[in-house]
Amino acid sequence: MTTKEKILNKAISLFNTKGTENITTRHIAKAIAISQGNLHYHFPTKNVVIEELFNQFLAEIKKAERFKNNSFEKEEVIASMKGSFKIMYKYRFLFTDNEIIWRRIPKIKKTMLALFDLKKSQILEIIKLYKSQGKFRKEISEEQILFLADQFIFTITSWIGALKYMGKRRNNYDHFARFTFRIWLPYLNEKEMKAWEKILW
Amino acid sequence: MTTKEKILNKAISLFNTKGTENITTRHIAKAIAISQGNLHYHFPTKNVVIEELFNQFLAEIKKAERFKNNSFEKEEVIASMKGSFKIMYKYRFLFTDNEIIWRRIPKIKKTMLALFDLKKSQILEIIKLYKSQGKFRKEISEEQILFLADQFIFTITSWIGALKYMGKRRNNYDHFARFTFRIWLPYLNEKEMKAWEKILW
DNA sequence: GTCTATACAGCGATAGAC
DNA sequence: GTCTATCGCTGTATAGAC
Numbered sequence: 001m002t003t004k005e006k007i008l009n010k011a012i013s014l015f016n017t018k019g020t021e022n023i024t025t026r027h028i029a030k031a032i033a034i035s036q037g038n039l040h041y042h043f044p045t046k047n048v049v050i051e052e053l054f055n056q057f058l059a060e061i062k063k064a065e066r067f068k069n070n071s072f073e074k075e076e077v078i079a080s081m082k083g084s085f086k087i088m089y090k091y092r093f094l095f096t097d098n099e100i101i102w103r104r105i106p107k108i109k110k111t112m113l114a115l116f117d118l119k120k121s122q123i124l125e126i127i128k129l130y131k132s133q134g135k136f137r138k139e140i141s142e143e144q145i146l147f148l149a150d151q152f153i154f155t156i157t158s159w160i161g162a163l164k165y166m167g168k169r170r171n172n173y174d175h176f177a178r179f180t181f182r183i184w185l186p187y188l189n190e191k192e193m194k195a196w197e198k199i200l201w
Numbered sequence: 202m203t204t205k206e207k208i209l210n211k212a213i214s215l216f217n218t219k220g221t222e223n224i225t226t227r228h229i230a231k232a233i234a235i236s237q238g239n240l241h242y243h244f245p246t247k248n249v250v251i252e253e254l255f256n257q258f259l260a261e262i263k264k265a266e267r268f269k270n271n272s273f274e275k276e277e278v279i280a281s282m283k284g285s286f287k288i289m290y291k292y293r294f295l296f297t298d299n300e301i302i303w304r305r306i307p308k309i310k311k312t313m314l315a316l317f318d319l320k321k322s323q324i325l326e327i328i329k330l331y332k333s334q335g336k337f338r339k340e341i342s343e344e345q346i347l348f349l350a351d352q353f354i355f356t357i358t359s360w361i362g363a364l365k366y367m368g369k370r371r372n373n374y375d376h377f378a379r380f381t382f383r384i385w386l387p388y389l390n391e392k393e394m395k396a397w398e399k400i401l402w
Numbered sequence: 403g404t405c406t407a408t409a410c411a412g413c414g415a416t417a418g419a420c
Numbered sequence: 421g422t423c424t425a426t427c428g429c430t431g432t433a434t435a436g437a438c
Contacts, residue, residue: 021222021301096300100298100301137338139394144398147380150380154359154363158359161299186338186387194340
């Protein structure tokens with residue numbers, strides 16, 4: 001492992017556990033037993049370290065997407081979401097400390113929001129398909145359908161923060177992928193609801 | 202207005218707008234034209250300023266609750282939630298910067314989580330009442346009901362963060378109180394759903 | 403209560419030797 | 421590439437005069 005990789009890996013774990021604002025270039029350097037001067041040889045500023053990690057995150061998210069096939073089968077949709085959550089969890093400081101990071105590096109905020117928008121449009125696609133297939137209960141209004149998409153993206157983008165509010169047993173992305181899909185259930189007709197319920201519980 | 206009050210009020214607005222980690226005692230003092238030494242006469246440390254504001258927040262939340270009557274009528278439940286959101290919005294740095302604050306002052310984390318738990322139990326009470334009154338659709342499982350309570354508390358505690366993910370027009374607590382209750386709708390039977398829909402849209 | 407002055411620690415970042 | 425040494429700055433907090 002190159003020094004550069006060592007720095008990035010240690011930065012992830014320290015940011016995740018101690019908070020982005022509390023970890024300095026000195027801390028990272030000390031944790032992998034190199035000098036602070038050396039760290040600054042590889043990364044001119046702390047912001048560059050963060051940006052590099054954000055780019056890694058983006059690359060992994062996009063790579064995960066490429067392998068996803070276009071099926072909307074339940075199991076595959078859930079598996080795909082689990083995959084995304086796993087990556088988000090790996091880089092969770094980007095979400096738990098998002099305020100700090102966005103204030104430091106506005107470019108990251110912009111790119112992240114664009115990513116969320118993209119995800120939202122993908123979700124809307126699935127919702128529309130399901131609706132056209134008559135899987136929703138009839139009384140659900142158009143407004144409520146749009147709300148469902150909002151609610152999905154809202155939940156996905158907030159889920160890491162939510163780990164703190166929920167019981168310890170639930171602190172994993174596997175649970176959370178299921179949690180997210182539970183949003184879905186009461187919108188479905190009786191038959192579809194039962195089918196999802198079987199998978200999710 | 203006493204100097205102490207001036208400090209607290211300015212601290213709220215600066216924390217809300219510039220971020221808790223970026224605002225120092227120097228900034229607050231300068232903004233109200235007193236010396237930093239004077240500020241430290243009133244508040245020994247920055248943490249004490251934050252704790253004082255947190256206590257103010259708690260007091261306001263509890264006061265709002267006392268005036269709430271025990272009716273579970275739709276309009277009153279919505280109005281009550283709006284009231285809570287208004288207070289949360291006033292002290293929004295406690296939520297947007299919660300990670301920073303919780304890491305600085307663990308006691309605040311503990312108290313906040315206890316507050317969330319209390320809110321959750323209140324919500325469960327309403328849900329159970331509604332269920333006993335047969336307002337839910339029949340196919341909703343017990344697990345899904347419990348999920349609904351989780352989802353409510355999750356949304357309420359994350360809502361400030363969500364303002365950043367949503368369109369600009371939606372940046373107000375009035376909208377958000379309605380948004381939160383939309384979660385509710387697909388769980389209800391047709392008649393109840395229509396009644397809520399009328400109020401919320 | 404309020405001020406000025408200052409101590410002290412820690413941060414990001416750079417210089418220069420090896 | 422890696423080190424040591426150091427600069428300049430900012431943050432918290434305190435001392436002592438008024």
